[in-house]
Amino acid sequence: MAIILGDHQYGKAENRVVRIYRDAKRHEIRDLNVSTALRGPFDPAYLSGDQTNVLPTDTQKNTAFAFAKSKGVESIEDFGLDLARHFVHDVAPVEGARIEVEEYAWERAVVDGVEHDHTWLRKGQEIRTAAVTVDATGEHVIGGFKNLVLLKSTGSEFAGFLSDEYTTLQETHDRVMATSLVAQWRFTSVEVDWEKIYAGIKQIMVREFATLQSLALQQTLWHMGRSVLEAYPFVAEVRLKAPNKHHFAVDLSPFELENPGEVFIAADRPYGLIEATVLRDDAPDAGDAWRISAGLA
CATH class of the missing domain: 3.10.270.10 (Urate Oxidase;)
Known part of the structure:
Protein backbone atom coordinates (compact mmCIF):
# COMPACT_ATOMS: atom_id res chain seq x y z
CA MET A 1 0.00 0.00 0.00
CA ALA A 2 1.21 3.50 -0.87
CA ILE A 3 0.03 6.83 0.45
CA ILE A 4 -0.19 9.49 -2.23
CA LEU A 5 -1.21 13.13 -2.52
CA GLY A 6 -4.56 13.55 -4.25
CA ASP A 7 -6.21 16.59 -5.84
CA HIS A 8 -5.05 19.86 -4.42
CA GLN A 9 -5.29 23.60 -5.02
CA TYR A 10 -4.49 26.73 -3.08
CA GLY A 11 -5.46 30.38 -3.17
CA LYS A 12 -6.79 33.45 -1.39
CA ALA A 13 -10.37 33.30 -0.17
CA GLU A 14 -12.84 36.15 0.31
CA ASN A 15 -11.01 39.22 -0.91
CA ARG A 16 -13.49 42.08 -0.40
CA VAL A 17 -13.10 44.19 -3.52
CA VAL A 18 -15.16 47.36 -3.88
CA ARG A 19 -14.77 49.17 -7.20
CA ILE A 20 -16.17 52.70 -7.42
CA TYR A 21 -16.25 54.51 -10.76
CA ARG A 22 -15.69 58.22 -10.13
CA ASP A 23 -15.04 59.47 -13.67
CA ALA A 24 -18.39 61.26 -13.88
CA LYS A 25 -20.61 63.21 -11.51
CA ARG A 26 -22.80 60.12 -11.11
CA HIS A 27 -20.66 57.44 -9.47
CA GLU A 28 -21.12 53.68 -9.94
CA ILE A 29 -20.30 50.86 -7.51
CA ARG A 30 -19.56 47.12 -7.78
CA ASP A 31 -19.12 45.29 -4.47
CA LEU A 32 -17.44 41.88 -4.71
CA ASN A 33 -16.14 39.02 -2.61
CA VAL A 34 -13.45 37.29 -4.69
CA SER A 35 -11.78 33.93 -4.07
CA THR A 36 -8.93 32.57 -6.19
CA ALA A 37 -7.48 29.07 -6.40
CA LEU A 38 -4.58 27.80 -8.50
CA ARG A 39 -4.00 24.26 -9.76
CA GLY A 40 -0.82 22.74 -11.12
CA PRO A 41 2.37 20.90 -10.15
CA PHE A 42 2.42 22.06 -6.56
CA ASP A 43 3.11 18.63 -5.06
CA PRO A 44 6.55 19.66 -3.67
CA ALA A 45 4.94 22.39 -1.55
CA TYR A 46 2.80 19.76 0.19
CA LEU A 47 5.28 16.90 0.30
CA SER A 48 8.49 18.70 1.23
CA GLY A 49 7.61 22.36 1.79
CA ASP A 50 9.34 23.44 -1.44
CA GLN A 51 7.75 26.76 -2.45
CA THR A 52 9.59 27.18 -5.78
CA ASN A 53 6.44 26.95 -7.89
CA VAL A 54 4.09 28.64 -5.43
CA LEU A 55 2.67 32.06 -6.31
CA PRO A 56 1.85 33.49 -2.88
CA THR A 57 -1.79 33.83 -1.94
CA ASP A 58 -0.97 37.45 -1.06
CA THR A 59 0.02 38.00 -4.69
CA GLN A 60 -3.30 36.55 -5.80
CA LYS A 61 -5.05 39.02 -3.51
CA ASN A 62 -3.05 41.93 -4.94
CA THR A 63 -3.86 40.84 -8.48
CA ALA A 64 -7.60 40.91 -7.76
CA PHE A 65 -7.38 44.49 -6.51
CA ALA A 66 -5.11 45.59 -9.37
CA PHE A 67 -7.43 44.07 -11.97
CA ALA A 68 -10.41 45.84 -10.39
CA LYS A 69 -8.66 49.05 -11.42
CA SER A 70 -6.90 48.08 -14.67
CA LYS A 71 -9.57 45.79 -16.13
CA GLY A 72 -12.61 47.17 -14.33
CA VAL A 73 -15.73 45.28 -13.27
CA GLU A 74 -18.26 45.39 -16.07
CA SER A 75 -19.60 42.02 -14.97
CA ILE A 76 -18.40 39.49 -12.41
CA GLU A 77 -18.16 36.82 -15.10
CA ASP A 78 -15.77 38.88 -17.22
CA PHE A 79 -13.80 39.88 -14.12
CA GLY A 80 -13.40 36.22 -13.19
CA LEU A 81 -12.33 35.33 -16.73
CA ASP A 82 -9.72 38.12 -16.72
CA LEU A 83 -8.21 36.84 -13.47
CA ALA A 84 -8.28 33.17 -14.44
CA ARG A 85 -6.76 33.79 -17.87
CA HIS A 86 -3.97 35.83 -16.30
CA PHE A 87 -3.03 33.17 -13.78
CA VAL A 88 -3.08 30.35 -16.35
CA HIS A 89 -1.52 32.12 -19.33
CA ASP A 90 0.90 34.54 -17.64
CA VAL A 91 2.08 32.69 -14.53
CA ALA A 92 4.19 29.57 -14.93
CA PRO A 93 3.68 26.82 -13.80
CA VAL A 94 -0.06 27.41 -13.14
CA GLU A 95 -2.16 24.96 -15.19
CA GLY A 96 -5.62 25.83 -13.98
CA ALA A 97 -7.41 28.56 -12.05
CA ARG A 98 -10.74 28.72 -10.30
CA ILE A 99 -12.24 32.14 -9.51
CA GLU A 100 -15.35 32.40 -7.37
CA VAL A 101 -17.12 35.75 -7.01
CA GLU A 102 -20.03 36.94 -4.92
CA GLU A 103 -21.58 40.31 -5.73
CA TYR A 104 -23.53 42.37 -3.22
CA ALA A 105 -26.13 44.66 -4.75
CA TRP A 106 -26.68 48.32 -3.90
CA GLU A 107 -29.45 50.70 -4.93
CA ARG A 108 -29.26 54.45 -5.08
CA ALA A 109 -30.54 56.52 -2.20
CA VAL A 110 -33.47 58.74 -3.15
CA VAL A 111 -33.27 62.30 -1.80
CA ASP A 112 -36.21 64.65 -2.35
CA GLY A 113 -37.54 62.28 -4.99
CA VAL A 114 -34.29 62.15 -6.97
CA GLU A 115 -31.68 59.35 -7.09
CA HIS A 116 -28.48 60.51 -5.40
CA ASP A 117 -25.27 60.47 -7.46
CA HIS A 118 -22.96 58.96 -4.86
CA THR A 119 -25.03 57.43 -2.03
CA TRP A 120 -26.44 53.91 -1.99
CA LEU A 121 -28.50 51.60 0.20
CA ARG A 122 -27.56 47.95 0.46
CA LYS A 123 -30.22 45.85 -1.27
CA GLY A 124 -31.51 42.96 0.78
CA GLN A 125 -32.23 40.56 -2.06
CA GLU A 126 -30.12 37.80 -3.56
CA ILE A 127 -26.33 37.57 -3.74
CA ARG A 128 -25.18 37.13 -7.33
CA THR A 129 -22.44 34.55 -7.92
CA ALA A 130 -20.03 33.48 -10.64
CA ALA A 131 -17.52 30.64 -10.79
CA VAL A 132 -14.90 30.70 -13.55
CA THR A 133 -12.52 27.86 -14.34
CA VAL A 134 -9.74 28.12 -16.93
CA ASP A 135 -7.55 25.09 -17.60
CA ALA A 136 -6.45 22.73 -20.35
CA THR A 137 -10.04 21.69 -21.02
CA GLY A 138 -11.11 25.24 -21.83
CA GLU A 139 -12.95 28.11 -20.18
CA HIS A 140 -15.99 27.32 -18.05
CA VAL A 141 -18.39 29.86 -16.54
CA ILE A 142 -21.12 29.14 -14.01
CA GLY A 143 -23.51 31.98 -13.20
Whole structure:
Protein backbone atom coordinates (compact mmCIF):
# COMPACT_ATOMS: atom_id res chain seq x y z
CA MET A 1 0.00 0.00 0.00
CA ALA A 2 1.21 3.50 -0.87
CA ILE A 3 0.03 6.83 0.45
CA ILE A 4 -0.19 9.49 -2.23
CA LEU A 5 -1.21 13.13 -2.52
CA GLY A 6 -4.56 13.55 -4.25
CA ASP A 7 -6.21 16.59 -5.84
CA HIS A 8 -5.05 19.86 -4.42
CA GLN A 9 -5.29 23.60 -5.02
CA TYR A 10 -4.49 26.73 -3.08
CA GLY A 11 -5.46 30.38 -3.17
CA LYS A 12 -6.79 33.45 -1.39
CA ALA A 13 -10.37 33.30 -0.17
CA GLU A 14 -12.84 36.15 0.31
CA ASN A 15 -11.01 39.22 -0.91
CA ARG A 16 -13.49 42.08 -0.40
CA VAL A 17 -13.10 44.19 -3.52
CA VAL A 18 -15.16 47.36 -3.88
CA ARG A 19 -14.77 49.17 -7.20
CA ILE A 20 -16.17 52.70 -7.42
CA TYR A 21 -16.25 54.51 -10.76
CA ARG A 22 -15.69 58.22 -10.13
CA ASP A 23 -15.04 59.47 -13.67
CA ALA A 24 -18.39 61.26 -13.88
CA LYS A 25 -20.61 63.21 -11.51
CA ARG A 26 -22.80 60.12 -11.11
CA HIS A 27 -20.66 57.44 -9.47
CA GLU A 28 -21.12 53.68 -9.94
CA ILE A 29 -20.30 50.86 -7.51
CA ARG A 30 -19.56 47.12 -7.78
CA ASP A 31 -19.12 45.29 -4.47
CA LEU A 32 -17.44 41.88 -4.71
CA ASN A 33 -16.14 39.02 -2.61
CA VAL A 34 -13.45 37.29 -4.69
CA SER A 35 -11.78 33.93 -4.07
CA THR A 36 -8.93 32.57 -6.19
CA ALA A 37 -7.48 29.07 -6.40
CA LEU A 38 -4.58 27.80 -8.50
CA ARG A 39 -4.00 24.26 -9.76
CA GLY A 40 -0.82 22.74 -11.12
CA PRO A 41 2.37 20.90 -10.15
CA PHE A 42 2.42 22.06 -6.56
CA ASP A 43 3.11 18.63 -5.06
CA PRO A 44 6.55 19.66 -3.67
CA ALA A 45 4.94 22.39 -1.55
CA TYR A 46 2.80 19.76 0.19
CA LEU A 47 5.28 16.90 0.30
CA SER A 48 8.49 18.70 1.23
CA GLY A 49 7.61 22.36 1.79
CA ASP A 50 9.34 23.44 -1.44
CA GLN A 51 7.75 26.76 -2.45
CA THR A 52 9.59 27.18 -5.78
CA ASN A 53 6.44 26.95 -7.89
CA VAL A 54 4.09 28.64 -5.43
CA LEU A 55 2.67 32.06 -6.31
CA PRO A 56 1.85 33.49 -2.88
CA THR A 57 -1.79 33.83 -1.94
CA ASP A 58 -0.97 37.45 -1.06
CA THR A 59 0.02 38.00 -4.69
CA GLN A 60 -3.30 36.55 -5.80
CA LYS A 61 -5.05 39.02 -3.51
CA ASN A 62 -3.05 41.93 -4.94
CA THR A 63 -3.86 40.84 -8.48
CA ALA A 64 -7.60 40.91 -7.76
CA PHE A 65 -7.38 44.49 -6.51
CA ALA A 66 -5.11 45.59 -9.37
CA PHE A 67 -7.43 44.07 -11.97
CA ALA A 68 -10.41 45.84 -10.39
CA LYS A 69 -8.66 49.05 -11.42
CA SER A 70 -6.90 48.08 -14.67
CA LYS A 71 -9.57 45.79 -16.13
CA GLY A 72 -12.61 47.17 -14.33
CA VAL A 73 -15.73 45.28 -13.27
CA GLU A 74 -18.26 45.39 -16.07
CA SER A 75 -19.60 42.02 -14.97
CA ILE A 76 -18.40 39.49 -12.41
CA GLU A 77 -18.16 36.82 -15.10
CA ASP A 78 -15.77 38.88 -17.22
CA PHE A 79 -13.80 39.88 -14.12
CA GLY A 80 -13.40 36.22 -13.19
CA LEU A 81 -12.33 35.33 -16.73
CA ASP A 82 -9.72 38.12 -16.72
CA LEU A 83 -8.21 36.84 -13.47
CA ALA A 84 -8.28 33.17 -14.44
CA ARG A 85 -6.76 33.79 -17.87
CA HIS A 86 -3.97 35.83 -16.30
CA PHE A 87 -3.03 33.17 -13.78
CA VAL A 88 -3.08 30.35 -16.35
CA HIS A 89 -1.52 32.12 -19.33
CA ASP A 90 0.90 34.54 -17.64
CA VAL A 91 2.08 32.69 -14.53
CA ALA A 92 4.19 29.57 -14.93
CA PRO A 93 3.68 26.82 -13.80
CA VAL A 94 -0.06 27.41 -13.14
CA GLU A 95 -2.16 24.96 -15.19
CA GLY A 96 -5.62 25.83 -13.98
CA ALA A 97 -7.41 28.56 -12.05
CA ARG A 98 -10.74 28.72 -10.30
CA ILE A 99 -12.24 32.14 -9.51
CA GLU A 100 -15.35 32.40 -7.37
CA VAL A 101 -17.12 35.75 -7.01
CA GLU A 102 -20.03 36.94 -4.92
CA GLU A 103 -21.58 40.31 -5.73
CA TYR A 104 -23.53 42.37 -3.22
CA ALA A 105 -26.13 44.66 -4.75
CA TRP A 106 -26.68 48.32 -3.90
CA GLU A 107 -29.45 50.70 -4.93
CA ARG A 108 -29.26 54.45 -5.08
CA ALA A 109 -30.54 56.52 -2.20
CA VAL A 110 -33.47 58.74 -3.15
CA VAL A 111 -33.27 62.30 -1.80
CA ASP A 112 -36.21 64.65 -2.35
CA GLY A 113 -37.54 62.28 -4.99
CA VAL A 114 -34.29 62.15 -6.97
CA GLU A 115 -31.68 59.35 -7.09
CA HIS A 116 -28.48 60.51 -5.40
CA ASP A 117 -25.27 60.47 -7.46
CA HIS A 118 -22.96 58.96 -4.86
CA THR A 119 -25.03 57.43 -2.03
CA TRP A 120 -26.44 53.91 -1.99
CA LEU A 121 -28.50 51.60 0.20
CA ARG A 122 -27.56 47.95 0.46
CA LYS A 123 -30.22 45.85 -1.27
CA GLY A 124 -31.51 42.96 0.78
CA GLN A 125 -32.23 40.56 -2.06
CA GLU A 126 -30.12 37.80 -3.56
CA ILE A 127 -26.33 37.57 -3.74
CA ARG A 128 -25.18 37.13 -7.33
CA THR A 129 -22.44 34.55 -7.92
CA ALA A 130 -20.03 33.48 -10.64
CA ALA A 131 -17.52 30.64 -10.79
CA VAL A 132 -14.90 30.70 -13.55
CA THR A 133 -12.52 27.86 -14.34
CA VAL A 134 -9.74 28.12 -16.93
CA ASP A 135 -7.55 25.09 -17.60
CA ALA A 136 -6.45 22.73 -20.35
CA THR A 137 -10.04 21.69 -21.02
CA GLY A 138 -11.11 25.24 -21.83
CA GLU A 139 -12.95 28.11 -20.18
CA HIS A 140 -15.99 27.32 -18.05
CA VAL A 141 -18.39 29.86 -16.54
CA ILE A 142 -21.12 29.14 -14.01
CA GLY A 143 -23.51 31.98 -13.20
CA GLY A 144 -25.90 32.00 -10.31
CA PHE A 145 -27.39 33.51 -7.22
CA LYS A 146 -28.10 32.49 -3.64
CA ASN A 147 -30.36 33.68 -0.83
CA LEU A 148 -33.19 34.73 -3.14
CA VAL A 149 -36.08 34.53 -0.66
CA LEU A 150 -39.43 33.82 -2.31
CA LEU A 151 -42.88 33.34 -0.76
CA LYS A 152 -46.35 32.89 -2.13
CA SER A 153 -49.44 32.77 0.05
CA THR A 154 -51.39 30.29 -2.11
CA GLY A 155 -50.98 28.26 -5.29
CA SER A 156 -49.13 25.42 -3.55
CA GLU A 157 -50.27 21.96 -2.53
CA PHE A 158 -48.82 18.85 -0.92
CA ALA A 159 -50.97 15.74 -0.93
CA GLY A 160 -50.99 12.11 -1.99
CA PHE A 161 -47.62 11.42 -0.36
CA LEU A 162 -46.35 8.14 1.08
CA SER A 163 -47.49 7.54 4.64
CA ASP A 164 -46.34 5.13 7.34
CA GLU A 165 -46.72 4.67 11.10
CA TYR A 166 -44.56 7.74 11.78
CA THR A 167 -46.40 10.11 9.46
CA THR A 168 -48.33 12.93 11.12
CA LEU A 169 -48.32 15.53 8.34
CA GLN A 170 -51.78 16.35 7.00
CA GLU A 171 -52.46 16.72 3.31
CA THR A 172 -53.14 20.23 2.04
CA HIS A 173 -54.32 21.76 -1.21
CA ASP A 174 -53.67 25.35 -0.16
CA ARG A 175 -50.51 26.29 1.69
CA VAL A 176 -47.85 28.97 1.98
CA MET A 177 -44.73 28.05 0.00
CA ALA A 178 -41.46 29.81 0.74
CA THR A 179 -37.80 29.18 0.07
CA SER A 180 -34.35 30.76 -0.03
CA LEU A 181 -33.31 29.70 -3.51
CA VAL A 182 -29.79 28.84 -4.62
CA ALA A 183 -29.41 28.54 -8.39
CA GLN A 184 -26.41 27.94 -10.64
CA TRP A 185 -26.28 27.58 -14.41
CA ARG A 186 -23.42 26.45 -16.65
CA PHE A 187 -22.75 28.28 -19.90
CA THR A 188 -21.41 26.68 -23.06
CA SER A 189 -20.06 30.02 -24.33
CA VAL A 190 -18.16 32.98 -22.93
CA GLU A 191 -19.57 35.30 -25.61
CA VAL A 192 -22.59 36.22 -23.53
CA ASP A 193 -24.27 39.44 -22.40
CA TRP A 194 -23.79 38.51 -18.75
CA GLU A 195 -25.84 41.33 -17.25
CA LYS A 196 -28.83 40.82 -19.55
CA ILE A 197 -28.86 37.04 -19.19
CA TYR A 198 -28.59 37.19 -15.40
CA ALA A 199 -31.65 39.43 -15.20
CA GLY A 200 -33.50 37.19 -17.66
CA ILE A 201 -32.81 33.95 -15.82
CA LYS A 202 -33.83 35.44 -12.49
CA GLN A 203 -37.06 36.75 -14.03
CA ILE A 204 -37.89 33.31 -15.46
CA MET A 205 -37.38 31.58 -12.12
CA VAL A 206 -39.50 34.11 -10.24
CA ARG A 207 -42.23 33.79 -12.88
CA GLU A 208 -42.34 29.99 -12.61
CA PHE A 209 -42.43 30.13 -8.82
CA ALA A 210 -45.28 32.62 -8.88
CA THR A 211 -47.49 31.22 -11.62
CA LEU A 212 -47.21 27.43 -11.37
CA GLN A 213 -49.95 25.70 -9.37
CA SER A 214 -47.35 23.69 -7.50
CA LEU A 215 -48.07 20.18 -6.31
CA ALA A 216 -44.62 20.02 -4.69
CA LEU A 217 -41.52 22.18 -4.43
CA GLN A 218 -39.78 19.50 -6.50
CA GLN A 219 -42.16 20.24 -9.38
CA THR A 220 -41.46 23.97 -9.09
CA LEU A 221 -37.70 23.41 -9.41
CA TRP A 222 -38.19 21.27 -12.50
CA HIS A 223 -40.27 23.99 -14.16
CA MET A 224 -37.69 26.66 -13.23
CA GLY A 225 -34.76 24.73 -14.69
CA ARG A 226 -36.61 23.58 -17.82
CA SER A 227 -37.85 27.09 -18.59
CA VAL A 228 -34.32 28.52 -18.38
CA LEU A 229 -32.95 25.87 -20.76
CA GLU A 230 -35.81 26.49 -23.19
CA ALA A 231 -35.08 30.22 -23.20
CA TYR A 232 -31.28 30.10 -23.46
CA PRO A 233 -29.68 27.50 -25.77
CA PHE A 234 -26.17 28.37 -24.51
CA VAL A 235 -27.03 27.20 -20.98
CA ALA A 236 -26.13 23.52 -20.58
CA GLU A 237 -27.51 22.79 -17.13
CA VAL A 238 -29.15 24.36 -14.12
CA ARG A 239 -28.59 23.27 -10.54
CA LEU A 240 -31.11 24.28 -7.89
CA LYS A 241 -31.22 24.01 -4.13
CA ALA A 242 -34.31 25.09 -2.21
CA PRO A 243 -34.95 24.77 1.52
CA ASN A 244 -38.67 24.53 2.21
CA LYS A 245 -39.24 27.38 4.67
CA HIS A 246 -42.28 26.03 6.47
CA HIS A 247 -45.15 28.23 7.63
CA PHE A 248 -47.58 26.62 10.07
CA ALA A 249 -51.02 28.02 10.83
CA VAL A 250 -51.29 29.06 14.49
CA ASP A 251 -54.08 27.53 16.56
CA LEU A 252 -56.05 30.55 17.78
CA SER A 253 -58.99 28.55 19.17
CA PRO A 254 -57.88 29.10 22.82
CA PHE A 255 -58.62 32.78 22.19
CA GLU A 256 -61.95 32.03 20.53
CA LEU A 257 -60.58 33.22 17.20
CA GLU A 258 -60.75 31.50 13.83
CA ASN A 259 -57.65 31.28 11.68
CA PRO A 260 -58.60 30.50 8.07
CA GLY A 261 -54.99 30.55 6.83
CA GLU A 262 -54.18 34.09 7.92
CA VAL A 263 -51.75 33.86 10.87
CA PHE A 264 -48.66 31.63 10.70
CA ILE A 265 -45.51 30.82 12.59
CA ALA A 266 -42.43 30.76 10.35
CA ALA A 267 -40.19 27.84 11.31
CA ASP A 268 -36.52 28.18 10.37
CA ARG A 269 -35.59 24.55 11.17
CA PRO A 270 -35.81 21.73 10.58
CA TYR A 271 -36.60 22.25 6.92
CA GLY A 272 -37.04 20.13 3.85
CA LEU A 273 -34.11 20.55 1.46
CA ILE A 274 -35.04 20.02 -2.17
CA GLU A 275 -32.29 19.77 -4.82
CA ALA A 276 -32.32 19.16 -8.56
CA THR A 277 -30.17 19.32 -11.67
CA VAL A 278 -31.91 20.01 -14.97
CA LEU A 279 -29.75 19.56 -18.06
CA ARG A 280 -29.74 18.95 -21.77
CA ASP A 281 -29.17 15.33 -22.76
CA ASP A 282 -26.49 16.51 -25.20
CA ALA A 283 -24.81 18.91 -22.77
CA PRO A 284 -21.02 19.14 -23.32
CA ASP A 285 -18.75 17.73 -20.66
CA ALA A 286 -18.34 20.06 -17.70
CA GLY A 287 -14.68 19.26 -17.09
CA ASP A 288 -13.70 20.79 -13.74
CA ALA A 289 -16.38 23.49 -13.93
CA TRP A 290 -18.08 22.24 -10.76
CA ARG A 291 -14.90 21.58 -8.78
CA ILE A 292 -15.18 24.16 -6.01
CA SER A 293 -12.47 26.07 -4.16
CA ALA A 294 -13.85 28.32 -1.41
CA GLY A 295 -17.33 27.04 -2.14
CA LEU A 296 -18.83 30.54 -2.33
CA ALA A 297 -20.09 30.20 -5.92
